[in-house]
Amino acid sequence: MSEVVSTAPDTRGPGIGGSLTATVARWLIRLVAVTLGILTILFFLLRLSGDPAAVVAGAGATDEQVQQVRVSLGLDQPLLEQYLHFLADTARLDFGSSLMTGEPALRLVLDRMPATLLLTAVTVVVSVLVGVPLGVLAAARHRRPTGRAVSALAGLVQAVPSFLLGILLLLLLSLKLGWLPTYGSGTPAHLVLPVLTLAALTVARLVRLTRSGMLEALGQDYTRAALARGAGQGRVLWQHALRNALVPLAAFLTIEIAHLISGAVIVESLFAYDGIGRQLVDSIFRRDYPVVQATVFAIAVVVILISAAGELLLRRLDPRIRRAA
Structure with a gap:
């Protein structure tokens, strides 16, 4: 022994x-x-x-x-x-110089990268703060009109293309009401329209994923046992059911962040936001090979690093993944 x-x-x-x-x-x-x-x-x-x-x-x-x-x-x-x-x-991380400006291509990309990362980070935070509570609400009241309305709205938003939603938001909030700037970057107001456009689809997916995960967790024996012991419904929802739904949510967000970085190409071009997405589109039209190659290289590295961080987070959240590894 x-x-x-x-x-x-x-x-x-x-x-x-x-x-x-x-x-x-x-x-x-x-x-x-x-x-x-x-x-x-x-x-x-x-x-x-x-x-x-x-x-x-x-x-x-x-x-x-x-x-x-x-x-x-x-x-x-x-x-x-x-x-x-x-x-x-x-x-050697040497992609040459831009054919248009003569500046080092990688430096041009790194100068624009913080703007795209900021847009992605704000989009993820807004999506989580809105999508997860709505998903919990849809699960808690899935047999009531409120839960059905939230689920139906999420399905409707998920069916709208991002570029079409961006154009509608631009026409309504900028051109008609004049509340927000139509293009550019550098201030919090310039972030609103791109974030709303990118976050809409992510929120809709989070609502549906959170709802399904919560409904599955609420049908398990441990949640029924907690309710039988006198635990309140709010405590069961947030401390028991949601905790077990975090693993698929974390896996989804890891993939979604990669999609947001690559999907920012369309949104940044639509709102003339000075990120790597808009720079990539401009460089493609100008056939500026060095900048295009440096941009794709930077995006690939960021996406792979995010995937690695997501895998480590999943191991932290789920002991079964650690044991399997």
């Missing part, structure tokens, strides 16, 4: 450390593989979309001038050689 007690801590310790090390190694490999795959596909697609040398040279440039620009940008080299140079530069 003494041998078992003395050796148990030694066995448990390396297991936990080994699991954490394996998780970090797995996510690093995934980060490199996914980023490399995305950038490789993007590299070849961009070069099939048109000649950036003609864009940089200008509409009135001669063939000789266009060729000079092509040579200066290294676009006269074979495609495979361009790709190998691109991989070497990516490994």
Whole structure:
């Protein structure tokens, strides 16, 4: 018996450390593989979309001038050689300079990244503060008109495309009522319309997910036992049922944050919000290869890091995931 007690801590310790090390190694490999795959596909697609040398040279440039620009940008080299140079530069985080402004491409992206992260963070906070309580309400009163109305409204909002909702909000709150600025960024007022547009779909999904998770938890024996022991309905809802519904909610938010960052492309362009989404659209139309590649690289890294943080959070919330790992 003494041998078992003395050796148990030694066995448990390396297991936990080994699991954490394996998780970090797995996510690093995934980060490199996914980023490399995305950038490789993007590299070849961009070069099939048109000649950036003609864009940089200008509409009135001669063939000789266009060729000079092509040579200066290294676009006269074979495609495979361009790709190998691109991989070497990516490994050094050197995406070159913008074809339009001449500034380092990665620096342009990093300058815009805080605005997009702020928009995403505010959207997530608003969605959780609105969607989770409405989901709890819909579950607690699922047989009453209030719960049915909340569920129906969530389904209706979920069916409306984000760009259409953004246009309607722009017409109503900015152009008709004049309450909010129509475009731009830099002040809290400029965040309202983009946040409402992005948060609407997330709130609708949170309501439906929270409702289903709460209804499942309320049908379990432990909630019935708590009610039988005299616990109030509010305590059962918030301390027992909601706690067990947090795991699927955390998993959903991890995926949703990635969708919000990528979905910000449309919303930022609609409201002329100075984030990486709008910069990406402008760079694509201008065929500014370095900025497009640097933007996609930054988005891929952020999304993968968020996914890794979400997996660690799920392990923290659910002991079954830790045991399985």
